[in-house]
Amino acid sequence: MVIDRDNTIWPAGHRAALIVSVDVDGPYGEANHHGADDFYWRSQTEYDLNAGVWRLLDLFGDRDLAATFCWVGRCVEDRPDAVLRAQEDGHENAIHSWDHRYYTPMTFDEQRADAEKTIDVIEKTTGVRPTGHKTPAWRYNDETARVLQSLGLSWQMDIARQDLPWVERPDPSGNPLVQLPPSRFYDDYTFFVDQTVNPRNTAEFWHDDLDIIRAEGKLMCLTLHPWVTGRPGPSTAISNLLDYAIGLGDIWIARADHVARWWLDSQGE
Numbered sequence: 001m002v003i004d005r006d007n008t009i010w011p012a013g014h015r016a017a018l019i020v021s022v023d024v025d026g027p028y029g030e031a032n033h034h035g036a037d038d039f040y041w042r043s044q045t046e047y048d049l050n051a052g053v054w055r056l057l058d059l060f061g062d063r064d065l066a067a068t069f070c071w072v073g074r075c076v077e078d079r080p081d082a083v084l085r086a087q088e089d090g091h092e093n094a095i096h097s098w099d100h101r102y103y104t105p106m107t108f109d110e111q112r113a114d115a116e117k118t119i120d121v122i123e124k125t126t127g128v129r130p131t132g133h134k135t136p137a138w139r140y141n142d143e144t145a146r147v148l149q150s151l152g153l154s155w156q157m158d159i160a161r162q163d164l165p166w167v168e169r170p171d172p173s174g175n176p177l178v179q180l181p182p183s184r185f186y187d188d189y190t191f192f193v194d195q196t197v198n199p200r201n202t203a204e205f206w207h208d209d210l211d212i213i214r215a216e217g218k219l220m221c222l223t224l225h226p227w228v229t230g231r232p233g234p235s236t237a238i239s240n241l242l243d244y245a246i247g248l249g250d251i252w253i254a255r256a257d258h259v260a261r262w263w264l265d266s267q268g269e
């Protein structure tokens with residue numbers, strides 16, 4: 001593998017960047033597909049706030065790293081203690097809609113009201129106004145970026161188009177919005193919900209991703225769900241990857257807001 005040693009995109013001493021984002025859907029995510037009265041899925045996803053999120057918080061704390069939590073607003077209402085613990089541990093708290101309804105069929109005003117309500121509950125709980133957004137199941141539409149711009153947010157993580165961030169300004173008079181690219185291949189659902197893969201094989205898959213991202217000097221945005229990788233076995237896939245990334249010594253493991261800020265500065269925005 002050829003390493004480009006002249007790469008200077010990321011902060012000094014770092015060859016590549018890794019964002020660990022955690023989508024806290026609670027019992028509202030899968031309820032979109034299966035109905036709120038499907039007690040099988042409800043109980044599976046109730047693991048999110050009762051157990052999984054706490055295991056992930058411990059796992060990150062053991063490694064002294066900062067992650068980005070994307071909260072469904074109703075989860076913040078249900079368990080403010082979880083959001084406050086993330087805040088106290090130095091993590092970023094961003095928004096992931098009010099109740100996990102997809103944004104694709106929503107108008108500008110409907111999306112704006114939904115996002116604003118979610119921003120407000122996080123700000124009321126933590127005292128800090130969120131600056132980033134991830135749409136439920138990455139089902140945004142052409143209005144979404146403009147909605148986020150109108151709310152003064154600085155980043156969105158929905159579009160898997162490439163391996164580096166980019167800046168959008170759909171309203172030319174508005175603030176710049178940094179697009180941070182996720183991927184279904186960096187999403188725990190692909191490995192542990194759509195099918196069940198051995199956590200060791202999952203870690204190996206992600207190691208290979210990170211090796212290429214590092215060689216090319218790019219960005220990897222992981223998407224985790226506490227009811228999935230917060231479970232004991234699957235949690236070893238993420239702890240294994242994080243230990244590998246830390247061991248490399250030159251991966252910038254950073255919150256999404258910090259990466260967005262860095263990207264804007266590096267672009268002269």
Ligand SMILES: [Zn+2]
Nearest residue numbers: 023025136137
């Ligand atoms: Zn979600």
